[in-house]
Amino acid sequence: MAILVTGGAGYIGTHACVELLNSSQEIVVVDNFSNSKQEALNRVRLLTGKDFRFYPADLLDRKSLTSVFSENEIDSVVHFAGLKAVGESAVVPLRYYDNNLTGTINLCEVMREFGVKKLVFSSSATVYGHTNNVPITEEVPLRANNPYGRTKQMIEEMLVDLYESDPTWSIALLRYFNPIGAHESGLIGEDPNGIPNNLMPYIAQVAVGKIRQLHIFGGDYPTKDGTGIRDYIHVTDLANGHLKALNYVRDSTGIQPFNLGTGRGYSVLEVVEAFENATKKHIPYRIVDRRPGDAAVCYANPEKALNELNWVAERNLEQMCRDTWHWQQWNPNGYEKKQLISASGLPYATDYTHIAPHLNQKGHKH
Ligand code: NAD
Ligand code: UFG
Numbered sequence: 001m002a003i004l005v006t007g008g009a010g011y012i013g014t015h016a017c018v019e020l021l022n023s024s025q026e027i028v029v030v031d032n033f034s035n036s037k038q039e040a041l042n043r044v045r046l047l048t049g050k051d052f053r054f055y056p057a058d059l060l061d062r063k064s065l066t067s068v069f070s071e072n073e074i075d076s077v078v079h080f081a082g083l084k085a086v087g088e089s090a091v092v093p094l095r096y097y098d099n100n101l102t103g104t105i106n107l108c109e110v111m112r113e114f115g116v117k118k119l120v121f122s123s124s125a126t127v128y129g130h131t132n133n134v135p136i137t138e139e140v141p142l143r144a145n146n147p148y149g150r151t152k153q154m155i156e157e158m159l160v161d162l163y164e165s166d167p168t169w170s171i172a173l174l175r176y177f178n179p180i181g182a183h184e185s186g187l188i189g190e191d192p193n194g195i196p197n198n199l200m201p202y203i204a205q206v207a208v209g210k211i212r213q214l215h216i217f218g219g220d221y222p223t224k225d226g227t228g229i230r231d232y233i234h235v236t237d238l239a240n241g242h243l244k245a246l247n248y249v250r251d252s253t254g255i256q257p258f259n260l261g262t263g264r265g266y267s268v269l270e271v272v273e274a275f276e277n278a279t280k281k282h283i284p285y286r287i288v289d290r291r292p293g294d295a296a297v298c299y300a301n302p303e304k305a306l307n308e309l310n311w312v313a314e315r316n317l318e319q320m321c322r323d324t325w326h327w328q329q330w331n332p333n334g335y336e337k338k339q340l341i342s343a344s345g346l347p348y349a350t351d352y353t354h355i356a357p358h359l360n361q362k363g364h365k366h
Helices: 011-022 038-048 062-071 086-091 093-113 147-165 199-207 235-250 268-279 303-309 317-330
Strands: 002-006 027-030 053-055 074-079 118-124 170-176 178-180 214-217 232-234 254-260 285-288
Touching (some): 011 027, 053 062, 074 235, 086 147, 093 118, 093 147, 118 147, 170 235, 178 199, 178 235, 199 317, 232 235, 232 317, 235 303
Parallel strands (some): 027 053, 178 232, 214 285
């Protein structure tokens, strides 16, 4: 039996695929590459030494999705596929509602048709909107305040209705806080298109010299140093949360939300300092106006995930910064092919020694 991973070529999806393959699970991956590249999946294969079936399918195309289910023995689904940029979602809201909601409806319809009722869904702490109830528990009422966040909130509500109509479903709604970092090998990581919207990829591009300085959005929040506070979580810890959630949905029926965060908040200035300490790179910055829509403080109470999933985040901010830097340093242009033309003349995508000097040509540690 296999686990279907939708959006498996993306930032969090690739890290989850690595952890799933390393724990000997069989996976099938679907992605339309709307925000990712084939090379990311090559790297997953390289890192794990394992192969898997991949379908370059769009969740909006129900016929292709049906083929995926009829050609494979799927017993559960981890659903990452979705559009995720808050700012863009305000510019093209219908595209976000169509992709995220219709994509999920198609997926659930096909799952139902094939009797597959175990689902782990990528939700987001953005569903809480602005709240003063920190640390945030799962009981805080949902009040998303942007179109992207509302797609996540609506999908959560839709999945509750689906479960209530058929209690043989088992669904985990994973509300991620701020995923950052990269695989410790430096071979996979976050590869944003254009100028990054999020703090850590932005800092990493300043460090590598692609951007001159960081703009810190707001220095007058009611926090210890005036900058915004978030709960940053290492993407590998987050990926491992999906393995625990899969065990949970396999063993039960029901629908439950879980916060996946560390429970600890860091300010923007603390992140900059941690990055500088971990990498010995100077990050010039300038404090500018607040970014509209940003909350002052947001961090999780992750106790429910500990008690019910037996999951806890293990990696600290220093590791998050160091792993981000290795990924950025060795892949200054992300998964762009031109970075991988091998100096030693080996074919593209077989020689990784120049992007990850601590690995041999097969991608393993010396
Ligand atoms: P990502 O953009 O890197 O990955 C999403 C993947 O889904 C991409 O590879 C994209 O090509 C694919 N995709 C999108 N629409 C698709 C469709 N219709 N059919 C097939 N494939 C499609 O994003 P990520 O950071 O890996 O996020 C994964 C999930 O987690 C998303 O649902 C996102 O909303 C959610 N999330 C992310 C964050 C974050 O900060 N990264 C925080 C909270 C929640
Ligand atoms: N920030 C800056 N400068 C930047 C980028 C960000 O100062 O160039 C600040 C923000 O103001 C905020 C903090 O850094 O205080 C973190 O900002 P991010 O954009 O990295 O993350 P957000 O908390 O705004 O949002 C992220 C994801 C959302 C998700 C949310 C909760 O982008 O999709 O976490 O999970 F919903």
